[in-house]
Amino acid sequence: xxxxxxxxxxxxxxxxxxxxxxxxxxxxxxxxxxxxxxxxxxxxxxxxxxxxxxxxxxxxxxxxxxxxxxxxxxxxxxxxxxxxxxxxxxxxxxxxxxxxxxxxxxxxxxxxxxxxxxxxxxxxxxxxxxxxxxxxxxxxxxxxxxxxxxxxxxx
Amino acid sequence: xxxxxxxxxxxxxxxxxxxxxxxxxxxxxxxxxxxxxxxxxxxxxxxxxxxxxxxxxxxxxxxxxxxxxxxxxxxxxxxxxxxxxxxxxxxxxxxxxxxxxxxxxxxxxxxxxxxxxxxxxxxxxxxxxxxxxxxxxxxxxxxxxxxxxxxxxxx
DNA sequence: CATATTATATTAACATGTTAATTGTTGTTG
DNA sequence: CAACAACAATTAACATGTTAATATAATATG
Numbered sequence: 001x002x003x004x005x006x007x008x009x010x011x012x013x014x015x016x017x018x019x020x021x022x023x024x025x026x027x028x029x030x031x032x033x034x035x036x037x038x039x040x041x042x043x044x045x046x047x048x049x050x051x052x053x054x055x056x057x058x059x060x061x062x063x064x065x066x067x068x069x070x071x072x073x074x075x076x077x078x079x080x081x082x083x084x085x086x087x088x089x090x091x092x093x094x095x096x097x098x099x100x101x102x103x104x105x106x107x108x109x110x111x112x113x114x115x116x117x118x119x120x121x122x123x124x125x126x127x128x129x130x131x132x133x134x135x136x137x138x139x140x141x142x143x144x145x146x147x148x149x150x151x152x153x154x155x
Numbered sequence: 156x157x158x159x160x161x162x163x164x165x166x167x168x169x170x171x172x173x174x175x176x177x178x179x180x181x182x183x184x185x186x187x188x189x190x191x192x193x194x195x196x197x198x199x200x201x202x203x204x205x206x207x208x209x210x211x212x213x214x215x216x217x218x219x220x221x222x223x224x225x226x227x228x229x230x231x232x233x234x235x236x237x238x239x240x241x242x243x244x245x246x247x248x249x250x251x252x253x254x255x256x257x258x259x260x261x262x263x264x265x266x267x268x269x270x271x272x273x274x275x276x277x278x279x280x281x282x283x284x285x286x287x288x289x290x291x292x293x294x295x296x297x298x299x300x301x302x303x304x305x306x307x308x309x310x
Numbered sequence: 311c312a313t314a315t316t317a318t319a320t321t322a323a324c325a326t327g328t329t330a331a332t333t334g335t336t337g338t339t340g
Numbered sequence: 341c342a343a344c345a346a347c348a349a350t351t352a353a354c355a356t357g358t359t360a361a362t363a364t365a366a367t368a369t370g
Contacts, residue, residue, distance in 0.1 A: 140177035
């Protein structure tokens with residue numbers, strides 16, 4: 001082989017994982033009081049932002065695999081965090097929306113989440129924070145087609 | 156509340172997750188031929204790099220939770236990818252090392268892994284790649300204590 | 311209209327993530 | 341030495357990641 005084993009300390013995947021772990025730690029702490037998992041939080045956040053949407057779009061926006069969403073939706077429906085309805089025009093499709101209990105939880109934690117998000121922005125500075133989001137976006141450039149231009153960050 | 160719900164499209168955790176997903180996709184493809192998971196690949200990579208080590212250090216270096224490593228080690232030992240021995244000086248501790256079969260798999264894929272790593276470096280350019288690794292490191296600055304200064308990246 | 315094809319969702323099976331409880335070992339303190 | 345505390349590893353229980361197989365609904369094709 002032409003390459004000896006290089007150090008894992010400069011591995012991009014591992015750096016991404018470590019960074020995510022650091023960022024999620026305070027968020028997990030915040031969420032522990034709500035009984036929501038990170039994934040459930042993302043689902044509710046997306047639904048609160050987008051309104052009712054089909055499960056395929058929801059899974060993509062919330063960064064979840066479809067089978068995971070299927071299971072989560074059953075649980076979250078039982079807890080009345082979301083509602084599930086069939087699309088009357090295409091009964092294969094499922095429409096999911098946030099329910100009042102879900103909205104309540106989101107509303108009660110948005111401020112705390114925003115504070116955490118700002119703490120990371122402050123940790124590295126506004127300019128570098130934007131650079132980081134830009135570079136991360138370029139890594140997944142041809143993979144997904146996210147062309148949003150919003151400027152406010154959150155968790 | 157003082158904050159309305161901000162867009163998930165500028166969320167740092169989600170950007171980190173999407174970036175990681177993009178980076179890992181080709182690596183997963185490469186690994187599918189070996190029967191190794193990402194996690195098992197990381198364990199073998201760290202062991203090949205560090206030599207025999209105690210499970211606590213291994214879990215930290217490979218970014219795994221301890222219970223996950225316990226289960227994985229049993230599987231990987233059965234497949235003779237690693238060896239497990241008790242520390243004779245402290246029989247609570249376990250020492251794990253890579254076995255010949257594990258080394259063989261690593262060796263057979265190091266070049267492919269290096270090629271994938273380089274493709275991402277090329278995708279955003281050398282300078283921005285270093286900037287990205289730097290910024291990611293600063294996010295987890297006070298969280299872990301990685302002070303390595305190696306320069307070659309890999310997956 | 312019957313069949314095949316495609317799309318959507320669910321289910322299955324297993325690995326891993328995650329937290330908490332449990333077991334075994336070492337160290338400490340009386 | 342005995343009891344206790346601290347540490348390391350395992351196990352348990354449940355959620356999620358992941359891939360493959362299956363079921364159901366819509367569409368195309370003859």
